[in-house]
Amino acid sequence: MRQTWRWFGPKDRVSIDDMMQAGVEGVVSALHHVPTGSVWTPDEIEKRQSLIACMKDGAPSGLAWEVVESLPVSEDIKKQTGDWRAHIDAWRTSLKHLHAAGIETICYNFMPVLDWTRTELAHRRPNGATCMRFDLIDFAAFDIHILKRPGASDDFSDAVVENAGRRFAAMDDATRAKLADNIVCGLPGAAESFTLDDIRDHLAGYAVLGEDRLRQNLIDFLSEVAPLAEELGMRLCCHPDDPPFALLGLPRIMSTEADYRAILDAVDLPSNGVTLCSGSLGARPDNDLPKMMEALGDRVHFLHLRNVTRESDDIAGSFFEDEHLGGSTDMVALIAAVVREERKRRQAGRRDVSIPFRPDHGQEILDDFERKAQPGYPAIGRLKGLAELRGIMTALTHEHEGLRA
Template sequence: MKQTWRWFGPHDTISTADMRQCGVEGVVSALHHIQPGAVWSQNEIKKRQAQISTLPDGTPSGLAWDVVESLPVSETIKTKGPDYTTHIANYIESLRNLAACGIEVLCYNFMPILDWTRTDLHRAMDHGGTAMSFNLIDFVAFDVHILERGAASDDYSTDTLAQAAERFAGLDTAARKQLQNNIIAGLPGANDAWSLQEVRDNLATYADIDAAKLFSNMIDFLAQVAPVAQEVGIRMCCHPDDPPFPLLGLPRIMSTQADYTRLIADVDLDANGITFCTGSLGVDPDFDGPQFIRDLGHRIHFAHLRNTKREMPHDGKRTSFHEAPHLGGDTNMVAVMRALLDEEAKRRASGRTDHSIPMRPDHGQNILDDLTRDSMPGYPLIGRMRGLAELRGIMAALLDA
């Protein structure tokens, strides 16, 4: 597996020199300054490639932009809203431009409005560091008592609602605002600046879109763009819902192995593939990572290797959880990596040119110097370096066995 690292561009507090010292072999990045639905020009793509390939002192880094994460699917595409045709055309043009610049792997997601969702971005851990976490009761307190979503009370059990009411009553004004900001951090482009009314307005655009309709819209999107990706040599890979259960009344359609089985069957092209994220999928207690790989590994184009630990309380499929150390959560990372290496061996034996699956240590706890470094939530330097070292150790042991 190629060991990659997510980088948010020149404003990232982690530099290309830091990445190289961590032993990174390739870079995962995106053009975050370009709005969803707009074209990624070759000029902008090449500019990012040049930034990745250069150290702060101007010398070559030896790194390259290997994976796009992500070329965002606009809300217009997800809802088939105004300018839908233009947004599809722009997505296709961006695909062609990426291919012309030599990039072959593209991660994307089809989560409505919310990208990833956490209630605490810096929860204190017993070892003195911090981690991102999702507390179900805090989230329900936000949904029912801060956002005041009309149908929110229908989505949760009586006991959960009672606990959320008690929690909300115990939060002062500052704590309520912090909870709101933490959750809105998962809204693409929000940067903690959306008002509650803007969140409500965005939710209203999905009033008539259930899971079946959203999945249909996704298949219509892929039916148009995946053949182009196949033609130009790009492997698209869909990231799972994070977390893998409905939030704020929004449908979730990529949460289980069954969802992915249907996805790749409905658009049966090699270019239509999977971002295998053990952290997102692993929140579901029914997730079996090695079996997922054995069944669908031929379509895994990219792997996010991170771990999560489920916690009480639960409300049906909804559960609290936190970002655990890479070897310390609910997913058996050794078994997962063994299955991924087996998949790579099958690919080499069959002559596939994409036999090496890019992976990255996704997320990480804030430890040591991370606690004083202003990094992107979930993307610390030391915590991810620890994760990469642990994953590298597993891989070396399995390959030497």
């Protein structure tokens, strides 16, 4: 397992020096300032590589940009409208430029409109730490009473609708505005964010698309880009829906093992793979993460390791982002499944034996509160998570105490 760290670029309040002191081996980054649908040019790629290669004082960092997260897929591609064919051409060109720069692993997602959804970005825990949280009642209050999406009440149970009405009535204007801002804050690290009118416009564009059509659009996209990735020796890995259940009446097509299997079988190339995000998938109680790793492991190209605590057994329910070894997912069992997969790859002589992972998200602790980094990406909280994950990896692979074949 290769230890990586997400970096949002020169505006990131967590520096290259910080991640070096965390002991990471590689960097996950993206050109967030480049508009979606545009080509990532060799010059822009080289600029990011140069930044990653140097510490603040100009000394070499020894780190390299190893994983792209994300090379964004435009809404036009997802809906097959507007400039979608030109955007696919640009995506393919960007792949070629990344390959020429020595970068082989590309994470992307196919979630309509919003890349992730939380109702709180700084939910306080009993020990004083803060984390991101999704509250179903708050979300329903937003959907029904703030966004005022037609038919929104039909998507929730009577009890949720009733509780959402009471919750909304108790909110003042500032609380309502904060809730809306949290939900529509847009892509993590990206230049764009959405207004309520933007969200309504995007929802209208998806009104005629169901799950089957969106899934076929993803298959069509992969049919265009995965053969090129295969030819170049690159690995594409789709991130799951976050959260992995329907919101805002939008189709969800990457929420379960069956969803992934349908896409992997439809475009059956080794380059077409999985970003296994234990936090996103773990928010749904019928997803067994260790078993998913066993089932999909040969196509898992990238790992996001984080944990959530589900607050109900419902498919769609509230959850908060817990400590990496806390929460509802058995992280030790998941890492054990990863170690077994890597042993299989080593025995098969595969080139991609070591699967890159990053400690995804983290609770804000200690001086994270002063740094005010990207929501979900604190320095100390992620370092704590990485240290915990590193300890499990070391124990499971130790020659005396490690995992038995």
